[in-house]
Amino acid sequence: MEWRKLLLLVAILALAQLAQAQSTKYGVGRTPTPEEIRAWDISIGPDGKELPPGHGTAAEGAKLFREKQCVVCHGSTGSGGPAPTLIKSDGTKKSKYPCLVPCVDDALVMSLHAQYATTMWDYINRAMPLNKQGTLKPDEVYSLVAFLLFKNGVIAENQVLDPETLPRVKMPNRDHAALAPEWKHAAPRLQGYP
């Protein structure tokens, strides 16, 4: 009988330890409601699974590009303004504005350099327009992304972007970007360098 009691004790202890591992350790903070998480969560990953319902086209985007005052900072042709270049220029005009650091010029235009169109949707939605962040409706964001992708020659003028089609846009730089190797504790940033 003694060994059974011991076994029971061991089992109880193991269960208790398991329960403790699964419960919060400090019990500080509260659980947000699903509505709170939805309201806060503006991250759009490369799969586009967080994209909200909606759709947009380049034609709509062209109108919004003027109406939403994008031209004031980005230039009427999407280049040459004080803010990052959005539409690759023909290279004949030099901007009078010094480029931001880091400099988003023709070489780094988002439509051409980003691996995923979701990066554009995410950023326009979270950070534009200046001083009116968070006011764009999903349809407007889809349209602005479509406009910029069309003007940079990535998609056709009539392509409709929505939660299904936007993540599938084949971005020119998709296969030309390399991720850093897996990060490891106390390892040199690049073995063998210099």
Add this chain to the structure above:
Amino acid sequence: MKIKSSGRRKFLKNSAAIIGAAAAGIRPAGAENPPPEMDMPDLEALISYGQRSSFVKSHRVSVMERMSPDEFGMTFHVLSPIQDSVGIITPSSLHYISTHRGSYVPNIDPQEHRLMIHGMVDRPLIFSVDEIKRFPFVTRPLFLECLGNRAKASHKTVQETHGLTSCSEWTGVPLSILLNEAGVQSGAAFIVAEGAESVKGATSIPIGKAMDDCLVAYGQNGEALRPQQGFPIRLLVPGFEGMHNVKYLRRIKLVEKDYMTYNDYGHIVPDARVAALTRQIGPKSVITFPSGEQKLPGPGLYEITGLAWSGSAAIRNVEISTDGGQSWKLAELRTPSYSMAHTRFAFPWTWDGKECVIMSRCTDELGTRQPTRAESAKFFGKPDNADFRAPGADNTVFPWRIAADGSVQNGMA
């Protein structure tokens, strides 16, 4: 009550000359008798939060390419005056500033601010700032450096060549404690950290790093964070380029892959080696005295001094060359060498009055040595000429040229 009040009055009178001259720059000390009390500035204000001497002028400047604040009132990159630095702690008011592509510095009410942790966790959680302070804290010095901290031949001072780095004593809660409280699910490979400023700057960080040594910091150099450094809370990602150290931290989402935010896309490169050199900093060092636009009054004994740091470990040693890199001698480390913090080095040196080129190079505790531009060029198979741009976060050895008249200039020029 009467005694107390007259005691205070006497104190004010006796202190008036000292406080008045030192703190407010009213007139040089000793120039006049203390003025009558009625003419005094708000002494309570002077006492409640100290100011530096009116004779000390060290100050930050905007990067040349873009003024801060700009025509829209946004802040971009602001350089720390490291030519004037002593020790390893950058005063909070002189810390370099960098924002996510230009944004306004927000004035956040800490009572209203929240941090949400969600995504691939067992229990999403929301914390107030006061709740975060209930968790176990750590205090440690850490440097920050912007990826844009790259010396150019046109730069004149060390503030211009290397001023986008600073070092503070930070206090905060290890991020791993907060993530464990939420319960990290298997398959979570990255965190997306996001700030509360107008552009909601966000960045992806590998989960291994997030669980290793990141901090959610609320303290900087013995007080609350400064708004320009992320008040009320910020993320610290030791040794990673500045961009990852998200200020005004409001949300952390655990995800299965790199989320390629705007900030992440700006850094993508076709070469994985460059990606690795972009993500993490150093080892790197620079001489802050004698440095650009300073002048040695004549031959004789000087202390060459500067800062060394590595994004992977503590600094093991620093070497100095006074002959343009032909020979190297060990410098002395004059502060403890903390992991991923600035370390102050010095090298007593007698200048013979002849033109020379001085430079420093450091080695960290992993045995990685700061490369010269030639070594970096060779590694990447590029010609070592004026056009060569060291890939990733530039940590190459930087030279100062001392002319026969004692004036110091950028040795790249």
